[in-house]
Amino acid sequence: MQIDTLVKSPGCWLSMREDTGIVVSSRVRLARNIRDVAFPGWAGEGERVRVCRELRAVFDRTETMAGSLFLDMSELTALDKEILKERHLISHELAEKGAGSGLIVSEDEGISVMINEEDHLRMQAITPGMHLEEIWHGLDLLDSEVERGVGFAFDGRLGYLTACPSNVGTGLRASVMMHLSGLKLLDEAQAVINGLERIGLAVRGLLGEGTEASGNMFQISNQSTLGRSEGEIIAQLVCVVGDLVDHERHARARLFQQRRTFLVDHIGRAIGVALHARILSSREAVDLLSALRLGVDFGFITNLKARQINEIMLLTQPGHLQKMCNRILGPEERDQMRAGLLRDRLGEVKLRE
Amino acid sequence: MQIDTLVKSPGCWLSMREDTGIVVSSRVRLARNIRDVAFPGWAGEGERVRVCRELRAVFDRTETMAGSLFLDMSELTALDKEILKERHLISHELAEKGAGSGLIVSEDEGISVMINEEDHLRMQAITPGMHLEEIWHGLDLLDSEVERGVGFAFDGRLGYLTACPSNVGTGLRASVMMHLSGLKLLDEAQAVINGLERIGLAVRGLLGEGTEASGNMFQISNQSTLGRSEGEIIAQLVCVVGDLVDHERHARARLFQQRRTFLVDHIGRAIGVALHARILSSREAVDLLSALRLGVDFGFITNLKARQINEIMLLTQPGHLQKMCNRILGPEERDQMRAGLLRDRLGEVKLRE
Numbered sequence: 196m197q198i199d200t201l202v203k204s205p206g207c208w209l210s211m212r213e214d215t216g217i218v219v220s221s222r223v224r225l226a227r228n229i230r231d232v233a234f235p236g237w238a239g240e241g242e243r244v245r246v247c248r249e250l251r252a253v254f255d256r257t258e259t260m261a262g263s264l265f266l267d268m269s270e271l272t273a274l275d276k277e278i279l280k281e282r283h284l285i286s287h288e289l290a291e292k293g294a295g296s297g298l299i300v301s302e303d304e305g306i307s308v309m310i311n312e313e314d315h316l317r318m319q320a321i322t323p324g325m326h327l328e329e330i331w332h333g334l335d336l337l338d339s340e341v342e343r344g345v346g347f348a349f350d351g352r353l354g355y356l357t358a359c360p361s362n363v364g365t366g367l368r369a370s371v372m373m374h375l376s377g378l379k380l381l382d383e384a385q386a387v388i389n390g391l392e393r394i395g396l397a398v399r400g401l402l403g404e405g406t407e408a409s410g411n412m413f414q415i416s417n418q419s420t421l422g423r424s425e426g427e428i429i430a431q432l433v434c435v436v437g438d439l440v441d442h443e444r445h446a447r448a449r450l451f452q453q454r455r456t457f458l459v460d461h462i463g464r465a466i467g468v469a470l471h472a473r474i475l476s477s478r479e480a481v482d483l484l485s486a487l488r489l490g491v492d493f494g495f496i497t498n499l500k501a502r503q504i505n506e507i508m509l510l511t512q513p514g515h516l517q518k519m520c521n522r523i524l525g526p527e528e529r530d531q532m533r534a535g536l537l538r539d540r541l542g543e544v545k546l547r548e
Numbered sequence: 549m550q551i552d553t554l555v556k557s558p559g560c561w562l563s564m565r566e567d568t569g570i571v572v573s574s575r576v577r578l579a580r581n582i583r584d585v586a587f588p589g590w591a592g593e594g595e596r597v598r599v600c601r602e603l604r605a606v607f608d609r610t611e612t613m614a615g616s617l618f619l620d621m622s623e624l625t626a627l628d629k630e631i632l633k634e635r636h637l638i639s640h641e642l643a644e645k646g647a648g649s650g651l652i653v654s655e656d657e658g659i660s661v662m663i664n665e666e667d668h669l670r671m672q673a674i675t676p677g678m679h680l681e682e683i684w685h686g687l688d689l690l691d692s693e694v695e696r697g698v699g700f701a702f703d704g705r706l707g708y709l710t711a712c713p714s715n716v717g718t719g720l721r722a723s724v725m726m727h728l729s730g731l732k733l734l735d736e737a738q739a740v741i742n743g744l745e746r747i748g749l750a751v752r753g754l755l756g757e758g759t760e761a762s763g764n765m766f767q768i769s770n771q772s773t774l775g776r777s778e779g780e781i782i783a784q785l786v787c788v789v790g791d792l793v794d795h796e797r798h799a800r801a802r803l804f805q806q807r808r809t810f811l812v813d814h815i816g817r818a819i820g821v822a823l824h825a826r827i828l829s830s831r832e833a834v835d836l837l838s839a840l841r842l843g844v845d846f847g848f849i850t851n852l853k854a855r856q857i858n859e860i861m862l863l864t865q866p867g868h869l870q871k872m873c874n875r876i877l878g879p880e881e882r883d884q885m886r887a888g889l890l891r892d893r894l895g896e897v898k899l900r901e
Contacts, residue, residue, distance in 0.1 A: 456884055460826035467820030471899065473813035531809055546824065 216492060216501065217443050218325035218436060219372040219412065222283070223334050223429075226357045226366035227316040230346040234358045235296070235311040243295030247310050253344035254299050254308060259337045263301050269294040274523070277514030283321060288312050305330075306337065313358045314366075316341070323505070325436060327369055331429050354421065364421030369432050373439060376411035376489045377446030380461060387442060388413070395419055396435060410481030410508070415439070451493065462490035463546050470541060474527075475534040480511045483537070490546070499544050507540050569845060569854065570793050571678035572725040572765065575636070576687050576782075579710045579719035580669040583699040587711045588649070588664040596648030600663050606697035607652050607661060612690045616654050622647040627876070630867030636674060641665050658683075659690065666711045667719075669694070676858070678789060680722055684782050707774065717774030722785050726792060729764035729842045730799030733814060734807075740795060741766070748772055749788065763834030763861070768792070804846065815843035816899050823894060827880075828887040833864045836890070843899065852897050860893050 228234060229250075235243055254260040266279070268289060276290040285298050289312040296311040309317040318337060320330035348356040354364040362368070378384040388398045399414040415436065417428050450458045465486030468479075475483070488504050490496035509515060511533045517524050524532060581587060582603075588596055607613040619632070621642060629643040638651050642665040649664040662670040671690060673683035701709040707717040715721070731737040741751045752767040768789065770781050803811045818839030821832075828836070841857045843849035862868060864886045870877050877885060 456826050460887070463824035463826055464821055467822075467824030468817055469820075471816035471820030473809050473816055534813070 216324075217374055217440050219374050219505070220321060220323050221325055221327045221330055221369075221371050222319060222321040223327065223331045223367065223369045224317055224319040225334060225338055226314045226355070226362040226368075227318065227338070227341070228348040228356060228358070229315050230348045232315065232348075235292075235313065235315060236358055238311075240293075240295055243311050245295075246315060247295045247297055250308075250310050250316065250345070251297075251299065253341055256344055257337060257340040259306060259333070259340060260299055260301060260308070263299050263306075266298045266300070267294070268292045268296040268298075274514055274517055278518055281509065281512040281514045284319075285309055286312055286317075289317075306333070314362070323502075325371065325440075327371065327429055327433055327436075331369065331425065335425070361418075362420050364419075365423070365425050365428060367420055367425050367428055368416055369429055370414050370416030371432065371436050373413050373415060373436070373443070374411055374485065374488060375413050375439070375443050375446075376485050377443050377450055379411045380450060380458070381446050383442075383446060384411075384413070387439065391415060391435065391439075394435070396432070409478050410485035412481070412485070447489075447493070458489075458493070459495065459546070459548060462486050462493070462495050466490070466496070466541075466544055466546055469537045470544070472534045472537070474530045475511075475537060476530055477512060477533070480533055480537065481508060484508050484511075487541070487544070495546055495548065496544055497547055499541070503540070507537065511536055569677075570727055570796050571789060572727050572858070573674060573676050574678055574680045574683055574722075574724050575672065575674040576680065576684045576720065576722045577670055577672040578687060578691055579667045579708070579715040579721075580671065580691070580694070581701040581709060581711070582668050583701045585668065585701075588645075588666065588668060589711055591664075593646075593648055596664050599668060600648045600650055603661075603663050603669065603698070604650075604652065606694055609697055610690060610693040612659060612686075612693060613652055613654060613661070616652050616659075619651045619653070620647070621645045621649040621651075627867055627870055631871055634862065634865040634867045637672075638662055639665055639670075659686070667715070676855075678724065678793075680724065680782055680786055680789070684722065684778065688778070714771075715773050717772075718776070718778050718781060720773055720778050720781055721769055722782055723767050723769030724785065724789050726766050726768060726789070726796070727764055727838065727841060728766050728792070728796050729838050730796050730803055732764040733803060733811070734799050736799060737764070737766070740792065744768060744788065744792075747788070749785070762831050763838035765834070765838070800842075800846070811842075811846070812848065812899070812901060815839050815846070815848050819843070819849070819894075819897055819899055822890045823897070825887045825890070827883045828864075828890060829883055830865060830886070833886055833890065834861060837861050837864075840894070840897070848899055848901065849897055850900055852894070856893070860890065864889055 229246065232238070232246060233242060238246070251265055254263065268276070276285065279285040279298065280287060280290055282304060284300055284304060284307045286309065289296055289298070289309045292311065298307060298309055300307040305320060305322055307319050309319075318334060318341070320334040322330050350356055355366040357363050357366055375384055375387070378387055391398050395418050397416050397418045399416070400409055400412065415432070417432060420428070465483045469483045469487065484504050484507060487496060487499065488501060491499055491501055491504065510519070513529055516529050516532050516536070520532065582599065585591070585599060586595060591599070604618055607616065621629070629638065632638040632651065633640060633643055635657060637653055637657060637660045639662065642649055642651070642662045645664065652661040652663065654660065658673060658675055660672050662672075671687060671694070673687040675683050703709055708719040710716050710719055728737055728740070731740055744751050748771050750769050750771045752769070753762055753765065768785070770785060773781070818836045822836045822840065837857050837860060840849060840852065841854060844852055844854055844857065863872070866882055869882050869885050869889070873885065
């Protein structure tokens with residue numbers, strides 16, 4: 196499989212399988228390093244290349260990842276890297292690296308492994324909907340398979356050792372992407388976020404660390420990886436997410452019952468602009484798609500599926516837009532292409548009150 | 549004729565006759581006072597009532613205004629006054645007055661006379677499109693007819709005397725309402741306005757003195773009434789308006805040739821929001837209608853006429869909305885009614901590139 200196949204594949208986790216509701220996706224990642232080998236930030240290029248080769252071989256011998264695609268950071272174009280970032284398969288940091296750093300990714304993109312990012316290994320499982328426990332079990336299995344082939348840096352007292360102290364211990368980061376537009380429309384999202392941060396969870400935007408919540412998408416993850424078992428971390432997040440879903444449902448019920456015109460206005464305007472705009476920024480597009488998603492969730496829009504919205508959200512990002520027309524586009528051209536794509540894909544969308 | 553007839557009449561100057569382009573309407577008014585009678589602000593109620601009765605009789609004897617509707621300010625509801633203001637037939641000041649103040653208005657609303665506003669008489673002629681000279685001649689004729697029946701306060705050196713020094717001399721205010729959305733979209737309107745103000749013209753918003761320009765509508769009028777003849781005042785305004793029309797046409801040509809996508813985006817979004825919003829403020833409605841008007845002028849919208857837009861602009865104002873459903877509406881209800889009216893009236897509007 197080549198990157199072009201991957202890009203054209205409809206098997207991307209974001210558009211596949213189920214129609215997601217409030218929880219758009221679940222993600223788990225494990226940070227691991229090889230025992231007695233310098234962390235990537237301290238190793239020379241030769242050592243990083245050697246480690247990468249060895250790790251590829253280890254993954255090739257696992258049942259989970261055998262035959263997966265490997266992408267070498269030194270061989271990818273800037274655009275390909277952009278696309279992988281937009282698909283949540285690589286981080287900004289990995290994209291900056293060259294020889295000796297790469298990505299192993301399963302055909303459905305559900306499991307991916309960054310080699311020589313900040314740590315030797317960053318293994319990720321991602322899936323649409325709320326399935327934290329399932330994907331954690333899958334990733335735990337892969338972790339055990341890998342550990343049979345390579346010794347991990349581990350301290351009896353601290354746990355797994357990582358380049359950044361914030362990952363020491365379990366090396367586990369579990370996160371969910373939630374679509375909290377009910378709370379946002381009622382101006383209650385900030386209070387909820389503050390509450391989450393007080394109990395030690397991190398809240399980020401659609402594109403991860405350092406990004407603002409756009410399109411009413413919030414990524415919620417554990418901050419601490421130390422002092423608790425993997426099971427406890429996952430269980431806390433599952434519990435909090437359950438509460439958040441209840442909060443969001445309650446907000447939506449209030450919108451529907453008490454502020455229906457406001458709600459329909461919000462969704463209707465998004466349809467109107469999506470069908471008629473000729474210029475759309477990334478930011479505005481996700482905001483419109485968020486409103487359409489809410490329309491689908493409420494049943495005001497019946498001829499559109501949440502997974503189609505997920506797909507449009509992916510395809511309208513700058514890298515994907517450029518890949519689609521096979522050339523580098525300036526920001527203005529992208530904004531026009533994006534508007535065209537929304538009109539094409541949403542041409543039949545109607546509001547039913 | 550009663551006020552209800554007037555309100556329901558399609559003969560209102562704003563929606564009648566021609567499809568207006570850049571110059572939406574022309575208006576001329578004359579301030580006059582009766583010789584040796586106290587100005588309305590100094591007169592007692594009894595005197596104002598007497599003056600009003602006498603003036604009505606004078607107008608009834610003119611060829612122009614015989615048989616016209618008279619509306620007594622003390623007999624009108626707040627809502628009726630609101631409607632008359634929205635139709636540019638009375639001022640905010642006249643609406644505040646009671647017995648002894650009133651309005652005489654011709655059937656097509658093209659000529660109207662406020663009695664006992666700030667001056668004893670404020671006679672106005674208004675018409676769609678650019679017809680300053682024509683309506684000035686009509687109003688001049690009425691002025692002469694009235695002067696045969698009543699002596700005006702006049703000073704050989706100063707000219708006609710008025711309550712406010714700013715009207716002394718000719719008592720003439722000529723104005724045009726212009727739709728300068730090309731200049732506005734190119735961010736050049738402010739420079740043009742500054743230029744107009746430097747040559748002694750006043751620039752106001754859609755609803756006259758003290759209002760902001762909304763919907764890219766600018767009312768341009770002479771400031772000084774003294775030291776020049778009526779003909780000179782009109783001629784200057786005609787000349788300036790001609791220049792402004794050229795400026796605006798040039799701006800539109802640049803938009804069409806150099807920024808077509810931006811232009812189509814602007815018009816398309818307005819269509820999208822107009823057809824889908826459930827809540828619309830007055831301000832947003834006129835902005836949308838301004839964009840639609842531009843779409844009509846450019847031929848991007850073919851199944852809509854400028855006069856229909858003028859009519860919607862009038863009907864979506866708070867007073868007219870309330871008159872249509874015969875009850876007082878709160879601001880939220882009005883915003884919903886307004887959105888409904890736009891959807892109804894614009895249902896068939898499509899963008900053709």
